[in-house]
Structures are given as structure tokens and as C-alpha cells.
Amino acid sequence: MVNMRNRGRSQVSLPGIIIHLVLVSVALAMVYPLYNQLVIALTGSDYIAQADGMTLIPKGITLSTFKAVLSFPKVYRGLFNTLFITAFGLIVNIVLTSLGAYVLIKKDLAGRNVFMTLIIITMIFEAGLIPDYFLMRDLGLLDRYASVILYKAVNPYYLIILMRFFGGVPKSLIEAARIDGYGEVRILFRIMIPLSIAGIATITLFYGVFHWNEYFRSMIYLTSEVKWPLQVVIRELVVSQEKAAFIGALNFITSGTAAAIEFKALKAALIIIAIVPILLFYPLVLRYFVSGKLSGSIKE
Amino acid sequence: MRRRDEMHKSTPSLKKRIYRDRHLYLMLFPVLLFFLIWHYVPMWGARIAFQDIRFFGENEWVGLKHYRLLFSSPVFLRVFLNTVVISTMKILFFFPLPIALAFLIHEVKSHAFRKTLQSVIYLPHFLSWVVIAGIFTTLLSPTGLVNSLITFFGGEVIPFMTSNSHIRWVFVVSEIWRSIGWDSILYIAAINSIPNELYDAAIVDGASRMQQVFRITLPIILPTVITVFILNLGFFMNAGFDQVFNMMNDAVINHVDIIDTYVYRIGLQKGNFSLATAAGLFKGIIGLILILSTDRLSRKISGEGVW
Numbered sequence: 001m002v003n004m005r006n007r008g009r010s011q012v013s014l015p016g017i018i019i020h021l022v023l024v025s026v027a028l029a030m031v032y033p034l035y036n037q038l039v040i041a042l043t044g045s046d047y048i049a050q051a052d053g054m055t056l057i058p059k060g061i062t063l064s065t066f067k068a069v070l071s072f073p074k075v076y077r078g079l080f081n082t083l084f085i086t087a088f089g090l091i092v093n094i095v096l097t098s099l100g101a102y103v104l105i106k107k108d109l110a111g112r113n114v115f116m117t118l119i120i121i122t123m124i125f126e127a128g129l130i131p132d133y134f135l136m137r138d139l140g141l142l143d144r145y146a147s148v149i150l151y152k153a154v155n156p157y158y159l160i161i162l163m164r165f166f167g168g169v170p171k172s173l174i175e176a177a178r179i180d181g182y183g184e185v186r187i188l189f190r191i192m193i194p195l196s197i198a199g200i201a202t203i204t205l206f207y208g209v210f211h212w213n214e215y216f217r218s219m220i221y222l223t224s225e226v227k228w229p230l231q232v233v234i235r236e237l238v239v240s241q242e243k244a245a246f247i248g249a250l251n252f253i254t255s256g257t258a259a260a261i262e263f264k265a266l267k268a269a270l271i272i273i274a275i276v277p278i279l280l281f282y283p284l285v286l287r288y289f290v291s292g293k294l295s296g297s298i299k300e
Numbered sequence: 301m302r303r304r305d306e307m308h309k310s311t312p313s314l315k316k317r318i319y320r321d322r323h324l325y326l327m328l329f330p331v332l333l334f335f336l337i338w339h340y341v342p343m344w345g346a347r348i349a350f351q352d353i354r355f356f357g358e359n360e361w362v363g364l365k366h367y368r369l370l371f372s373s374p375v376f377l378r379v380f381l382n383t384v385v386i387s388t389m390k391i392l393f394f395f396p397l398p399i400a401l402a403f404l405i406h407e408v409k410s411h412a413f414r415k416t417l418q419s420v421i422y423l424p425h426f427l428s429w430v431v432i433a434g435i436f437t438t439l440l441s442p443t444g445l446v447n448s449l450i451t452f453f454g455g456e457v458i459p460f461m462t463s464n465s466h467i468r469w470v471f472v473v474s475e476i477w478r479s480i481g482w483d484s485i486l487y488i489a490a491i492n493s494i495p496n497e498l499y500d501a502a503i504v505d506g507a508s509r510m511q512q513v514f515r516i517t518l519p520i521i522l523p524t525v526i527t528v529f530i531l532n533l534g535f536f537m538n539a540g541f542d543q544v545f546n547m548m549n550d551a552v553i554n555h556v557d558i559i560d561t562y563v564y565r566i567g568l569q570k571g572n573f574s575l576a577t578a579a580g581l582f583k584g585i586i587g588l589i590l591i592l593s594t595d596r597l598s599r600k601i602s603g604e605g606v607w
Contacts, residue, residue, distance in 0.1 A: 015509070016407065019407045019408070020408070020413075022404060023405065023408065023417055026401065026421060026480070027416075027417055027420045027421055029477065030420055030421050030423060030477065030481070031420055031423075032445075033435050033436075033438075033445075034435070036438075036439075037435060037438065040438075052443055052444065052445070053438075053439060053443075053444045053445020053446070053448050053449075054445060054448050054449075096330060096331050096334060099327045099328065099330065100328060100331035103324045103325075103327050103328040103331075104328070106321070108317070109321055109324060110314055110317050110318050110321070115328065118332070118335060118340075122335055122339040122340075124534075124587075124588055124591045124592070125343075125584055125585075125587070125588045126339075126342075126584055127342035127343045127345060127346040127580070127581070127584065128342070128346060128563065128576075128577060128580025128581055128583070128584055129560075129563050129564060129567060129568070129576070129580055130346075130348070130563065130567045130568070130573050130576050130577040131342035131343070131345035131346045131348070131577060131580075132342050133567075133568065134345050134348075135337070135338070135341055135342050135345060139337075150334075150338070151338070153334050153338070154331055183323060184323040184324055184327060185323070188327070209426055212428075213426075213427070213428035214428075215428060215430050216542065216545070220564075220568055231430045234430050234431065235430045235546065238430070238433075238434040238437075239430055239433045239434055239437070239546050239547075264438075267434060267438065268438070270434070271431055271434050271435060274427075274428070274430075275427060275431065278423075278426045278427065282423070282426075285426060286419055289422075289426075290422075293482075293486070294485065294486070294489055
């Protein structure tokens, strides 16, 4: 993909400089708001009142805001809930998507076109929020983790991506395994999946980012606050800034630690906590998401 | 009869194939069950758009009553207009930017600089709208970075998040922040696929850099641009629910309330289930029509469907 462009303009030119300046500003505009949140989260309590958008280096640098935030029950429970939902969600996602992809790549399977059509229809038409909610209620899943673990258990876009990877496994290997007496399930788990690790990694990251960032269905299906994942907690504290939650958080923080921590710092620390896992996996995310996007099946 | 004989020669009979593949059907069963329960049962459930809900006994069919209510309601009319306006603003002011960015990135010669730049500008795409809304409310608050800069240069503080004349632009700008990098990927790939010989030949013919852009690069990536545009049009009625939902507040609600936020509010918050379902279904059907017609259009223009 590296495109060697030697179009006889290796010398430094004014348009070249302007282009680089524009690009550097775009990159700064992406990074600076995140960096600024980090600065505010690290600023010591004596200086937090003056810390604003223009502060470049945190004064009285301290981790006490992070400690306070992480000792806030809503937050650590939220983190636990997110990890729990993501872990179990991923198991369901990967098993179901693999089963579906393995069967649906068989072109001569009777009824395959009907199944594919049924699946593709769900990509372009959704009944809407209220019928979804009623389904959860009627299944007795409201306020159960299962509601959000099973929500979008199979994403048709990701199913199609995995089908492409499975389709790339040599047929001869599968035939050889079949002659050795392997059943379909064994072929899937012993041959298909090990030979499509890049495909499994791609869909794992897609589903993983989905679970990590999901907030809306959790917010409406999980009615008890103790089950809320981190994003819903952040939404309540940072975005909607409901008075009660605001005061509750402040009271907890002020009684729990020596110095009062400004709500501004608390918010910033929460935002950083939500971003860190994305950054940790970012090299992998970049590699597999970009190829997934280029394979042309991802709309978002 | 003749057909069956022919089939016998090439492939086994349907019965035999189904028996042969019985394990495969068993493996597919949970997947299909998931789609039936999670997608098709709600489609049947959406019939309450045409019913009055009774807490005892059967719901009563009322035909288009809720649609008559919906279309005569000034609130829904406003919500519909907001959806159209916000989506249109994004198409006009966001859509061209990733294309421009791809052109600029293509001009960068240093491989390391390109790689770093790309990893940085893709990052916001992976943050949730909850987090992005948190970042933007901080940035745009009366004491935030933007207002600090405005007052530094002698301007007046602007309450962006609670100002009717600014909030929709906040949507456009935050959409740019989140997606300009990510959405440039397809264009960068398209530009990279152009063989260097084309440019070399143009240079020999004395083409300026601008002429190279307008006579070579632009025409070649045009099909990609059209495909992406058509795809976006298919999701026109969404107008970015997560963004609006996390950035809206009571001060600006009349300017930002879109169909999806309306469905949530009158349905789940006020318990007006039938009306909310009717609104949601209306949006779903318009979306369906848009996607199907844009797919047709795409097949006509580029010879390729949307999926």
C-alpha cells in the first residue's frame, strides 16, 4: 500500500508546508481535547479551580482524583458490569457468529438463500425501540444482564465478514478432515477457527468495542442502578448532570477523601477511564478495523 | 419430471441433502432462532402502532388512528423537520470534508508521518457518544477552551450547548471531530490505487498539480464518493441518535428533538406506547424506502449495489 510518489516535487514547497500545517492542526484538534481532560484529571485540588481548557501542564499533579473516582461504588461497579457484560457477550457473539458463518458459506445448503435473505432484511429494517422493549419485558429479561448480553448477539455485518474469512480456508483441508472422520462441529473448532484467527480477531474487536461503548439499551433494559455498565454511569454523571447524582457524587467524594475534589476533575477522570481500554487495544483495533472497513461491509 | 431426472444426475435429492446436512442445520438453528426472536418478533410486535393497548383482554385494532394523531401533531412535524434539517446539515458540511482530508493526506510523502497522522485521526471514531458528549460539553462550557480563546481575543462568551442558534452546529462539528478521519479511509485507499504512471504522463504533458487533482484524482475516486454518499442517504432518517441524545438539553430541545429521541421520550418516558411505535415504524419504513431506492440508484450509476 506504500505508494512511492516521486513525481518530481521532493523539494520543500509553500503548498507542501501549508498542507502539513493543516494536517498537524487536524491531528492536534483530535488529541488536544483528550489531553486536556487528562490534565484536568491530574491537577491537584489546590489548583483545580484555575485549571481550564488552556492549561497545558497539570499543577500539583496527583492521582487522588482517579483514586476517588475509582472508589466511588457506582464507578467500580460500572466497570465490573461492563467487563462482565463484555466477557459473556463476546462468548455468545463469537460462538453464534462462527456457527452461522460456518454453515452459511456452504453454497449447496438447501434453504441457504432463504436464511441469508431473512438475515439481510434485519440489516435494513428495524421494528423500533418500543417493540424491542416489549419483547424484553415479555421474555422476562428486563433488569437482567442477559438482556444486554443477548442484544445484537449476531451482527449481520460481522457475520458476513467472518463468512469471507471462513471462505478463504482451503477446501482440501476440510475434505481431508472429513475423511479422517471429523464431524462438522470439530471441523469448525479445530480447523476453521484456528485457520481464521485474523477473522476471529476482527469480529472480537468489533463486538468488543460495541459492548464497551454500549449505553442506551443498558440504560433502558437494566432498571436497577447496581447493574449499570460504565457508560451509563458516565452518562448520568457527566452528560445528563442530574442534580441528585451530581450532589450524591460530591458528597461521597468529600466525605471519603481529605480534600474536596471539584466535579470538573471527577468528570475528566471518568472520561479518561472510559478511553484507556480503547487506547490499550488501539494497535490491534487499528489493524483489524481498517482492514474490516476496507473489506467494504462496515457502515459505521 | 424431466427436471427431477436432470437433478438426479448432478446433485442428490432435496431430502437426501437435508439429511446429509442435518448437523449443519442443527448448528444454524440457534443463529436463526436469535434472528427470529430478536428481530422478527419485534416486527410482529410493532402492530401496536395500529392498536389501542388494553391492560385487560385483547388490544383493540384502531387502524390509522395513531398516524392521524401523529401527522396532525405540531410536535411530530417539528421533530420530523429537525431530523431532516440536522441530516441535511451533516451532508452539506460534513460529507465533503473526509474527501478533502484524503487529498491532503495523499500529498504527504513521509511514510512515518502518514502512519502517525492516520492513527491519531482515527481515534475519536472508537469513543462512545457518551464520552464525546462529555468532552464537548467541557470544551464548549462557558469556562472551557473555546470560550477561553474567544474571551482571550476580546469576544463574548457563547453558551454553545444551550443556544438554539449554535447547538446544531455543535452536532456538525462534533460529527466532524469523530468521523473525518475514519470516513477518509475509503477515499485514501481509492486515491492510493491510482497508478503513478497516470501522474507521470500528466507531468510530462505539463499538467499543474491542481490540474492533476481535478483531471485525474477526482474523476477516478468519483464512484467511491457516489457509493458512500448513497449509503449515507440510506441512513438519513437516523440523524445521529446517540449524538443528539447525549448532547440535547431542555434549553434547546425544540431545535434538536429528532424522531428517535421523540420515540424514546413519548414511548418509554411518557408511556404513550402506540404513538411512539407508530413514529418509530414510520421512520423505519422511510429508511427502508431510502435504502432500497439508493441501492437501485447505486446499481444504475456504478453497476454495484450497496451490499
